[in-house]
Structures are given as C-alpha cells and as structure tokens.
Amino acid sequence: MTTLLELTDLHFAWPKQTELLNIANFKLNCGQKIFLRGPSGSGKTTLLGLLSGVQKPNKGSIKLLGHELTLLSATARDKFRVEHIGYVFQQFNLLPFLSVRENVLLPCRFSKTRAQKAINRFSSLEKAADTLLNNLGLDPALYKRRADQLSIGQQQRVAAARALIGEPELIIADEPTSALDTDTREVFLKLLFAECEKAGSSLLFVSHDQTLAPLFDKNLSLPEINIARGLT
Numbered sequence: 623m624t625t626l627l628e629l630t631d632l633h634f635a636w637p638k639q640t641e642l643l644n645i646a647n648f649k650l651n652c653g654q655k656i657f658l659r660g661p662s663g664s665g666k667t668t669l670l671g672l673l674s675g676v677q678k679p680n681k682g683s684i685k686l687l688g689h690e691l692t693l694l695s696a697t698a699r700d701k702f703r704v705e706h707i708g709y710v711f712q713q714f715n716l717l718p719f720l721s722v723r724e725n726v727l728l729p730c731r732f733s734k735t736r737a738q739k740a741i742n743r744f745s746s747l748e749k750a751a752d753t754l755l756n757n758l759g760l761d762p763a764l765y766k767r768r769a770d771q772l773s774i775g776q777q778q779r780v781a782a783a784r785a786l787i788g789e790p791e792l793i794i795a796d797e798p799t800s801a802l803d804t805d806t807r808e809v810f811l812k813l814l815f816a817e818c819e820k821a822g823s824s825l826l827f828v829s830h831d832q833t834l835a836p837l838f839d840k841n842l843s844l845p846e847i848n849i850a851r852g853l854t
C-alpha cells in the first residue's frame with residue numbers, strides 16, 4: 623500500500639499553553655478511509671490544521687504525497703493545500719452570497735490542476751459541480767440558490783461536493799455530520815464514500831460519534847495515539 627500521509631514525532635502547543643499533541647506516528651494510505659475520534663477539546667481540529675498545513679508543529683515531520691510540509695513557507699503550504707486537499711469544515715464555511723454551484727466551483731478558481739481534472743472527468747466545470755451535487759443527493763432545483771438559503775443537511779452536501787471537485791488526493795472532514803440524525807448521517811457517509819472511491823481520494827473523517835466508526839477501513843482514538851494528553 624502506498625503511503626499518502628505520515629506524521630512522525632509530532633509536537634504541538636498553542637502559544638502560552640501546555641503541549642496539546644505529541645504523536646509518535648500516524649499514517650494514512652492511498653484510498654484508505656480512516657475514522658479519528660476523540661472527545662471535545664482533545665485536539666482533533668488542531669491536528670487537522672497541522673496536517674493540512676494551516677499551522678506548523680513545534681517539532682516533527684508531516685509528509686503528504688512525499689512532500690515535507692514543515693519545510694514549506696506558509697504561502698507554499700496554502701498552495702499545496704488547495705491542490706491536494708479537500709476540506710469539509712465543521713461549520714461548512716460556504717460563502718453565503720454565492721450560489722450553490724459557485725461554492726462548489728471555488729477550489730477550481732484557486733487550483734488550475736483541480737479545474738483541469740474536473741473538466742477531464744466531466745467535460746465542463748458546470749457539469750462537474752452538478753454531477754457531484756446530484757450524486758451527493760442535492761435536488762437540482764437548488765443549484766442556483768444562494769448558499770445561505772439552504773438547510774444544514776443541504777449545506778453539508780454542498781461542502782462535500784466542494785471538497786471533492788477536481789479529485790484532491792485527500793479529503794478531510796471535521797465532524798460534518800454532527801447536526802444530522804443517525805440515519806441521515808449513515809446515508810450521507812455512504813454517498814461520500816462512493817464519491818471518494820470514484821475520485822480515488824483518501825478520507826480522514828473526524829468525529830466524537832463512535833457509532834459511525836464501523837463503516838470505515840480503520841478507526842483510531844486521538845487520546846490513544848496522543849502521548850501529551852493520552853490515556854494513563
């Protein structure tokens with residue numbers, strides 16, 4: 623199996639705080655779907671920020687696609703992130719004044735590679751956005767609607783389509799289902815898995831809801847792999 627992402631001897635503390643993360647090793651293979659759980663405040667979002675290059679660790683290595691992120695400048699990390707990572711934020715972070723379709727197409731404005739991949743697969747950018755939205759279960763009547771006029775479940779589908787467009791190698795999802803009921807969560811997850819498989823993207827999914835864990839290839843507990851705040 624090819625390694626997509628590997629963290630080694632990672633240390634991180636927020637300024638003026640005690641160490642939050644000390645992780646000896648964490649690995650994600652190409653095509654793998656990993657579930658990472660941990661209670662509120664255990665550092666899940668912080669870890670995602672580190673491995674997507676938003677923050678830099680105090681010490682240690684973060685390798686994505688063979689590139690050492692800690693050696694890149696903040697600007698280079700931003701560029702690398704938009705090319706290779708699709709991120710579904712906890713609060714979705716859709717731009718409220720843009721339409722559903724425009725929101726999905728945002729990564730293609732910042733990454734030529736993703737725009738080209740979307741065109742190669744679907745023949746046009748618009749078709750790429752619409753097909754992804756449709757596959758994720760969003761009613762086509764909504765594609766021209768402003769993003770702030772959607773329900774939470776609908777926003778989640780738009781956020782997932784935006785992460786998937788242009789086939790980034792890694793999809794990171796930060797508790798994107800927490801606002802939904804259990805049945806809706808499972809249906810959404812299965813649609814997300816199917817789209818990740820079609821795009822060849824690996825998935826790192828973070829949640830505090832352990833009931834979702836059996837659906838994944840591998841599941842990990844942050845407190846168990848984090849020596850700084852781990853289980854004693």
Ligand SMILES: Nc1ncnc2c1ncn2[C@@H]1O[C@H](COP(=O)(O)OP(=O)(O)OP(=O)(O)O)[C@@H](O)[C@H]1O
Nearest residue numbers: 636637642660661662663664665666667668669830
């Ligand atoms: N920007 C920041 N500056 C300083 N401290 C922060 C910052 N972001 C998070 N923290 C602190 O880091 C710790 C871990 O927060 P984090 O958001 O990573 O946890 P989490 O496991 O994702 O929680 P939740 O499940 O509630 O989203 C918390 O104590 C939090 O207060």
